[in-house]
Amino acid sequence: MTLKEIADLAGVSTATVSYVINHSAPVSDKTRSKVEKIIKETGYHSNMLAKSLRRNESRLIGILVEDVTVAHTAYIIDGINEIAEKKKYNTILCNLRLLSKIGSRFDDISECQADIDNEINVLLSMQVDGIIYIGMHDRRINHIVKNSPIPVVYCYCYSDNEGSSVRYNNEQTAYQLTQMVINKGHRKIAVMNGLKTSEPASLRFKGFMRALEESGISIPDAYVATGNWKFDDARAAALKMLKIEKNNTADDRPTAIVAMNDEMAVGVYYAAEELGLRIPDDLSVTGFDHADVARYIYPSLTTAERPLQLMGYRALEMLIENISGENICQNNAIYPCTIINGESIRDLNNNPVKTNMGT
Amino acid sequence: MTLKEIADLAGVSTATVSYVINHSAPVSDKTRSKVEKIIKETGYHSNMLAKSLRRNESRLIGILVEDVTVAHTAYIIDGINEIAEKKKYNTILCNLRLLSKIGSRFDDISECQADIDNEINVLLSMQVDGIIYIGMHDRRINHIVKNSPIPVVYCYCYSDNEGSSVRYNNEQTAYQLTQMVINKGHRKIAVMNGLKTSEPASLRFKGFMRALEESGISIPDAYVATGNWKFDDARAAALKMLKIEKNNTADDRPTAIVAMNDEMAVGVYYAAEELGLRIPDDLSVTGFDHADVARYIYPSLTTAERPLQLMGYRALEMLIENISGENICQNNAIYPCTIINGESIRDLNNNPVKTNMGT
DNA sequence: GTGAAAGCGCTAACAG
DNA sequence: CTGTTAGCGCTTTCAC
Numbered sequence: 001m002t003l004k005e006i007a008d009l010a011g012v013s014t015a016t017v018s019y020v021i022n023h024s025a026p027v028s029d030k031t032r033s034k035v036e037k038i039i040k041e042t043g044y045h046s047n048m049l050a051k052s053l054r055r056n057e058s059r060l061i062g063i064l065v066e067d068v069t070v071a072h073t074a075y076i077i078d079g080i081n082e083i084a085e086k087k088k089y090n091t092i093l094c095n096l097r098l099l100s101k102i103g104s105r106f107d108d109i110s111e112c113q114a115d116i117d118n119e120i121n122v123l124l125s126m127q128v129d130g131i132i133y134i135g136m137h138d139r140r141i142n143h144i145v146k147n148s149p150i151p152v153v154y155c156y157c158y159s160d161n162e163g164s165s166v167r168y169n170n171e172q173t174a175y176q177l178t179q180m181v182i183n184k185g186h187r188k189i190a191v192m193n194g195l196k197t198s199e200p201a202s203l204r205f206k207g208f209m210r211a212l213e214e215s216g217i218s219i220p221d222a223y224v225a226t227g228n229w230k231f232d233d234a235r236a237a238a239l240k241m242l243k244i245e246k247n248n249t250a251d252d253r254p255t256a257i258v259a260m261n262d263e264m265a266v267g268v269y270y271a272a273e274e275l276g277l278r279i280p281d282d283l284s285v286t287g288f289d290h291a292d293v294a295r296y297i298y299p300s301l302t303t304a305e306r307p308l309q310l311m312g313y314r315a316l317e318m319l320i321e322n323i324s325g326e327n328i329c330q331n332n333a334i335y336p337c338t339i340i341n342g343e344s345i346r347d348l349n350n351n352p353v354k355t356n357m358g359t
Numbered sequence: 360m361t362l363k364e365i366a367d368l369a370g371v372s373t374a375t376v377s378y379v380i381n382h383s384a385p386v387s388d389k390t391r392s393k394v395e396k397i398i399k400e401t402g403y404h405s406n407m408l409a410k411s412l413r414r415n416e417s418r419l420i421g422i423l424v425e426d427v428t429v430a431h432t433a434y435i436i437d438g439i440n441e442i443a444e445k446k447k448y449n450t451i452l453c454n455l456r457l458l459s460k461i462g463s464r465f466d467d468i469s470e471c472q473a474d475i476d477n478e479i480n481v482l483l484s485m486q487v488d489g490i491i492y493i494g495m496h497d498r499r500i501n502h503i504v505k506n507s508p509i510p511v512v513y514c515y516c517y518s519d520n521e522g523s524s525v526r527y528n529n530e531q532t533a534y535q536l537t538q539m540v541i542n543k544g545h546r547k548i549a550v551m552n553g554l555k556t557s558e559p560a561s562l563r564f565k566g567f568m569r570a571l572e573e574s575g576i577s578i579p580d581a582y583v584a585t586g587n588w589k590f591d592d593a594r595a596a597a598l599k600m601l602k603i604e605k606n607n608t609a610d611d612r613p614t615a616i617v618a619m620n621d622e623m624a625v626g627v628y629y630a631a632e633e634l635g636l637r638i639p640d641d642l643s644v645t646g647f648d649h650a651d652v653a654r655y656i657y658p659s660l661t662t663a664e665r666p667l668q669l670m671g672y673r674a675l676e677m678l679i680e681n682i683s684g685e686n687i688c689q690n691n692a693i694y695p696c697t698i699i700n701g702e703s704i705r706d707l708n709n710n711p712v713k714t715n716m717g718t
Numbered sequence: 719g720t721g722a723a724a725g726c727g728c729t730a731a732c733a734g
Numbered sequence: 735c736t737g738t739t740a741g742c743g744c745t746t747t748c749a750c
Contacts, residue, residue, distance in 0.1 A: 002743055013721045018745060025746090028719060048484045049412045050743035053726050058408065063452070068433045068440070071651075078428050081454040090481060093422070093452040095440040122449060125407045231655050266655050292430075296590050296625050296652055361727055372737045377729060384730090387735060409727035412742050 001044045009042070010035045021046060052127060061091045061319065062123035064116075066109075066136035066157075067099040071291065072308050076134050076155055079312020087320060092126055094119040098136055104195065106137045109144065116144055124149070130319040133157070138167060139199045151322035155315040164322070164331040166315045170200045173304045173337040174207030174260065177286045180302065180339070181256045182215050185348030186284060190223035190241060190254035192234050192264045201229075204260045204288065223254055227264040234259065234267030242275050242283070256284035256345065262291040262303055265344075269297055280346035290340055300342035307335045360403045368401070369394045380405060411486060420450045420678065421482035423475075425468075425495035425516075426458040430650065431667050435493050435514055438671020446679060451485055453478040457495055463554065465496040468503065475503055483508070489678040492516070497526060498558045510681035514674040523681070523690040525674045529559045532663045532696040533566030533619065536645045539661065539698070540615045541574050544707030545643060549582035549600060549613035551593050551623045560588075563619045563647065582613055586623040593618065593626030601634050601642070615643035615704065621650040624660055624703075639705035649699055659701035666694045 003021075007014045012031060019025040020035045027035075038044075052058040063080060065073050077093070084091050096115060102108050109116075123131055130150050135141060135157025142159055145152050151163070158165035181189055191208050194201030212219065225241050227234030238257065244250055259265035265287035269279060277283045279299060287294055287303035294301045314333055321327040362380075366373045371390060378384040379394045386394075397403075411417040422439060424432050436452075443450050455474060461467050468475075482490055489509050494500060494516025501518055504511050510522070517524035540548055550567050553560030571578065584600050586593030597616065603609055618624035624646035628638060636642045638658060646653055646662035653660045673692055680686040 003745095004743075014744075015721055015723095015746075016719085019720085022745080026719065031719080045480050045484045047412070047486060047743050049408050049417065049486050050726090051745075053406070053408045053412055053728090053742095054744045054746085056726070067437075069437050074427045074433050077452070078426075078454060078456065081427070081452075081456065090485065091452055093436070093440075093450055095437060097437065097440065121404045125404045126449065127406060127408050263655065270655075270657060293652055293655055296622065296629075298629060362729095363727075373728075374730080374738080375736055378736085381729080385735065390735080406727050409742090410729075412726095412744090413728045413730085415742070 001042050003044075003046065006035065006038055006042065006044055009038050058127040058129055059089050060126060060128045061089050061316065062094065062126070062128035062131040063091050063134065064094045064096065064119060064123065064131055065134040066096050068093070068095045068097075069099060070136045072156060072306065073134055073136070075308035076312040076315070079309035080132060080316045081312075082309070083313050083316040087316075089129075089316070089320070092123065092128060094123060104137075106139055107197070109141065113144070120145060120148070129323045132315045132319055133163075137198065137200075138170070151319055153315045153319045153322070155311055158332060162330070164318050164333070166311045166318065166333045166335070168306045168311065168335050168337055170203035171207040171210070173288065174204035174258070175211045176207075176339060177288065177302070177304060178208045178211035178258055181258060181284060181286060181345060182211060182217065184284070184345050186256040187217055188223070188254045188256070189217065189219060190225065190257045192225050192227045192237065192257055192259040192268060194227070194229045194260045194264070196226060196228075198229070201260060208258055227259070227267060229261055229263065231263045231267045234264030235271045238268040238271035239274065242271060242277065254283075255348065256286075258286050260288050262287035262289045262294045262301060265301055265303070266293055266297055280344050284345040286345065294340075294342075299344055301340075302342040302344045303340050304337040305340050306337050310335055360401055362403075362405065365394065365397055365401065365403055368397050417486040417488055418448050419485060419487045420448050420675065421453065421485065421487035421490040422450050422493065423453045423455065423478060423482065423490055424493040425455050427452070427454045427456075428458060429495040431515060431665065432493055432495070434667035435671040435674070438668035439491060439675045440671075441668070442672050442675040446675075448488075448675070448679070451482065451487060453482060463496075465498055465557070468500065472503070479504060479507070488682045491674045491678055492522075496557065496559075497529070510678055512674045512678045512681070514670055517691060521689070523677050523692070525670045525677065525692045525694070527665050527670065527694050527696055529562035530566040530569070532647065532698075533563035533617070534570045535566075535698060536647065536661070536663060537567045537570035537617055540617060540643060540645060540704060541570060541576065543643070543704050545615040546576055547582070547613045547615070548576065548578060549584065549616045551584050551586045551596065551616055551618040551627060553586070553588045553619045553623070555585060555587075557588070560619060567617055586618070586626060588620055588622060590622045590626045593623030594630045597627040597630035598633065601630060601636065613642075614707065615645075617645050619647050621646035621648045621653045621660060621662055624662070625652055625656055628656055639703050643704040645704065653699075653701075658703055660699075661701040661703045662699050663696040664699050665696050669694055
């Protein structure tokens with residue numbers, strides 16, 4: 001069913017049908033209702049391909065994701081979709097599937113440059129009006145989308161060279177979480193760091209240290225552990241840190257561990273349990289990410305929720321601003337996280353510290 | 360940059376350039392290399408809109424998902440993408456976002472019929488060659504995609520009327536898991552059911568019962584609990600079931616609980632811990648789904664992995680078979696799950712039962 | 719208020 | 735082997 005067939009059935013010209021559909025020129029009520037009736041009867045829907053070709057705009061947004069199975073990706077896509085629906089854009093999804101290709105060697109992305117070039121060409125050939133690139137890990141992505149003829153917005157990652165970006169504030173959030181622990185009277189505060197080579201890991205650590213410094217707290221080296229973002233590694237590292245070695249007493253043990261993601265926080269929970277330490281009575285713990293796993297542990301974890309959906313919203317809004325030429329400057333947006341208050345931090349101010357002897 | 364411009368630069372006709380690009384007619388080596396050189400230099404990529412319009416096939420697949428944030432969806436999409444890349448199809452994603460609209464009232468989908476009609480119209484107007492509909496929950500979806508002029512494949516759900524479907528075997532998998540428990544010598548086997556109104560819940564329960572019946576095992580009503588797929592509900596139900604009430608002895612307690620998803624299995628773990636029951640020594644547990652959460656518990660959970668990626672593969676393959684007319688029959692594929700062997704089932708054959716007294 | 723007609727970028731007869 | 739040309743379905747200018 002084509003527009004021409006509708007025109008023939010209605011006994012009008014194709015132009016008139018087009019005017020009716022797009023409200024692009026005044027049409028008499030009589031003609032309009034006649035045409036609309038036929039459109040409804042026939043179930044006609046216009047051919048976007050032809051329309052886009054003629055109009056030279058597709059109202060199509062390319063979403064290029066590094067890996068759709070990485071948990072945060074779906075939420076960002078969801079956010080993008082919500083705005084896209086409102087603004088009458090459609091989205092075409094390209095999935096680089098980098099997880100199976102480079103795993104957690106996030107910075108070796110250039111190995112996949114050929115794949116990426118290829119997918120970008122696909123998107124360009126589909127005449128997308130703009131591209132949103134969603135990272136699997138928050139980090140610098142340079143020289144990936146080169147000299148794009150259309151606007152690009154990076155989400156959950158960023159580029160120095162070109163394109164705007166939408167991210168969340170790692171440093172400030174870790175600062176806030178650490179503050180909370182300090183405000184509850186803790187002074188012996190340990191940290192469970194993410195993967196050493198990871199940018200968010202160092203930003204989060206920086207926030208942690210800033211909070212300590214502002215309160216004049218210094219901690220021994222033994223209080224800095226690395227869990228590589230992983231449950232198992234964090235559990236092992238926490239076990240080591242919390243165990244009372246010879247020459248040590250329970251007083252050397254931290255009263256709180258700031259874990260830089262929820263998965264590691266759960267690892268700390270398990271280590272604590274194995275040592276007979278109760279949370280938060282004997283050990284306070286905080287997480288980061290507000291991952292699913294945090295819903296299934298007792299006591300509930302104090303953590304920070306990343307504004308994923310909001311990042312999706314903003315990514316598309318910024319892209320549309322670029323497309324329409326309203327705002328063509330490079331823009332780097334960084335959103336705050338939301339603190340989720342759980343039961344995993346003991347308030348030492350009202351419950352003075354006792355020696356951590358375990359059960 | 361258009362094909363015509365390439366032709367002008369190369370001093371040949373548009374037809375020749377088209378032949379070079381599509382290998383659709385023999386071209387002399389000299390002409391070919393001249394044209395290819397210019398294409399490379401200019402970074403030209405063809406306009407898919409024009410090409411699809413002319414060819415009357417878009418090589419575009421519409422993926423209509425009920426909710427992209429539901430965990431299994433991304434893995435299915437990933438599977439679809441893998442095949443799509445191989446077969447040179449692109450995918451356009453439409454997200455109905457039903458989770459925020461109907462939550463777990465899965466069967467009230469008709470409330471959203473207008474949204475769905477709208478999205479399908481969008482896909483049709485994009486001239487997609489076929490549609491894959493991904494459910495947020497495995498159930499019957501009738502009268503949703505009506506009289507589609509193009510092939511439809513349902514994935515993680517099904518339709519009686521039209522379209523093929525790709526699912527996994529709930530009944531058989533629950534049967535297998537229960538078998539495993541029986542084979543390890545258990546006779547006092549309880550079940551933690553999913554949401555009563557859910558189809559997979561009743562299929563899984565059916566498989567559970569079939570295994571019991573085949574071994575001539577009957578269980579008291581008290582061994583059938585409902586956890587509504589949820590951690591909290593399962594924990595509460597397990598607590599009730601495992602607690603020793605007056606008039607009961609520990610001998611009345613089940614030695615194993617077959618939980619119909621991993622989230623509920625974790626709930627059972629917590630209940631067991633609260634009662635001082637060790638897993639698997641005092642209580643055996645199985646899960647279902649192979650969810651992320653199962654990676655973060657001790658001891659590791661015996662569960663079943665759904666073939667999500669494979670379902671994605673097959674959904675697209677079946678769709679392409681339909682599109683190309685190779686196979687136009689309605690086809691309902693049901694794939695087996697993979698049993699993941701954990702440490703959560705005690706073998707009573709080699710370790711004769713002792714009274715479950717807790718710690 | 720309506721229609722005729724050109725043309726978006728490309729493909730595929732067909733002719734040579 | 736290569737070029738000419740007619741459209742794919744639609745929008746939009748320009749007449750009337």
